[in-house]
Amino acid sequence: MAELHFLQPPNWPRPRGFSNGVAAQGTVVAIAGQVGWNSNAQFDSDDLVAQTRQALDNVLQVLAQAGGHAGHIVRMTWYLTDKREYLARAREIGAVYRELIKGADGLAHYPAMTAVQVVALIEDRAKVEIECTAVIPRPVS
Numbered sequence: 001m002a003e004l005h006f007l008q009p010p011n012w013p014r015p016r017g018f019s020n021g022v023a024a025q026g027t028v029v030a031i032a033g034q035v036g037w038n039s040n041a042q043f044d045s046d047d048l049v050a051q052t053r054q055a056l057d058n059v060l061q062v063l064a065q066a067g068g069h070a071g072h073i074v075r076m077t078w079y080l081t082d083k084r085e086y087l088a089r090a091r092e093i094g095a096v097y098r099e100l101i102k103g104a105d106g107l108a109h110y111p112a113m114t115a116v117q118v119v120a121l122i123e124d125r126a127k128v129e130i131e132c133t134a135v136i137p138r139p140v141s
Contacts, residue, residue: 003137004074017094018113022074024135029066031134033079034058035126043125048085049092055130056100063134071103072134078115079129086115086128 007021008014035058036051037043045051060070080086086093103109111132121129 004071004135015110017097018110020112022112024074026072026135026137027066029063029068029072029134029136031059031062031132033077033129033131034062035121035123035129037123037126043123046125046127048082048127049089049096051127052093052130053096053100055128056097059130059132060100063132066134066136068134068136069104070101071105071109072136073101073109073111073132074135075111075133076113077131078113079118079121079131080115081118081121081127083117086117 003025005023006019007023009020012020034055036045036054037058038054043051044054059073063069063072098108101109121127123129
């Protein structure tokens with residue numbers, strides 16, 4: 001297991017759903033922004049929650065190619081086309097996140113995260129794009 005150290009300044013309030021920082025050692029895996037389309041590069045849904053589920057699954061599929069799993073993710077950046085929709089559906093998105101992004105202990109894993117609203121994504125139907133950095137404790141073969 002990658003040695004992860006979650007960084008929390010002592011006088012800061014503990015964040016919900018993310019970490020302020022993560023320090024790790026191992027093989028760095030950079031995962032390009034993943035949108036909510038299937039393995040044929042086609043969207044099955046225009047729903048934000050469904051696209052989030054698919055984008056997270058796509059991240060995990062890429063990470064698995066390096067021998068990694070969700071618990072190795074140290075940083076995520078979310079690009080969203082509609083901040084208000086994201087906030088209105090935060091509970092549903094959080095449930096999908098907790099279902100898919102788990103550490104080796106089976107509990108939800110919260111790396112350092114950033115979420116930003118953008119005017120548009122390159123794929124016209126995309127509502128969310130998620131990119132990640134992971135650290136795997138052994139070299140990738």
